[in-house]
Amino acid sequence: MSRDKEEVKRLSTHGQLIEKPADVIKNPYILEFTGLEECKAFSEHDLETALIDKIEHFLLELGKGFLFESRQKRFSFENRHFYVDLIFYNRLLRCYTIIDLKIGDLKHQDLGQMQMYVNYFDRYVKLDEENPTVGILLCLSKSDELVELTLPKDSNIYASEYQLYLPSKEELKKQLEDAQREWEAHHDKEIPDSN
Structure with missing residues (x-):
């Protein structure tokens, strides 16, 4: 029933091909495995520690090709020190992936x-044959408009929300209904009335 039958055929033959960072970045990430309570106050350090304690689960949630390198990686210039929360390497994309956590x-x-952070890694860490560094800001909530206005169009930085728990059946149903209404409204604008 898809309009893009060639794409469906390609997916059925090859599966999802990972060719660019957007092919592996999720939104949202479900971090239920951390065991953090949704209503309890926790710090970015608590979230980072929970993710590292469950690194296998986090790697599975991140998706294909991610390899863990370090946490709280320090880099310095002009006598100032900066710490990147989590550093991964994606062997399929052949690039570093930096994750910064926001609660x-x-x-x-x-x-x-x-x-x-991304500029530093691209200039001083990555090898010439590697692809540009990808940055992921993992946050509780974001404004797509803020992200779009702040970053250049060709940016390799992504903002993804995380959820500590999957929504309830009722919440999920409402989200699907809202998405359906949004899709229909957008679809109706694209197809002019033939009358």
Whole structure:
């Protein structure tokens, strides 16, 4: 029933091909395996520790090709020290993937900080034959408009929300209904009325 029959045929033959960072970045990530309570206050350090304690589960949630390198990786310049929360390497994309954890709303300053991290890795860490570094800001909530206005269009930085628990059946049903209404509204705008 798909309109893009060639793409469906390609997927059935080869599965999902991972060719660019957007092919592996999820939104949202489900971090239920951490055991953190949704209503309890926790710090970014608590979240980071829970993820590292369950690194196998986190790697599975991240998706294909991710290899863990380090946590709280320090880099320095001009006598200032910066710490990147989590560093991964994706062997399929052949690039470093930096993850910065945020326990609240994403702010434009967070995006700027991640841009600095990505620039540093691209200039001083990655090898010439490796692809550009990918940055993922893992946050509790984000504004797509803020991300779009802050980052250049060709940016290799992604903001993804995380959920500590899957939504209830009722919440999931409501989300699906909302998405269906949004899709129909968008679809109706694209197809002019033939009358």
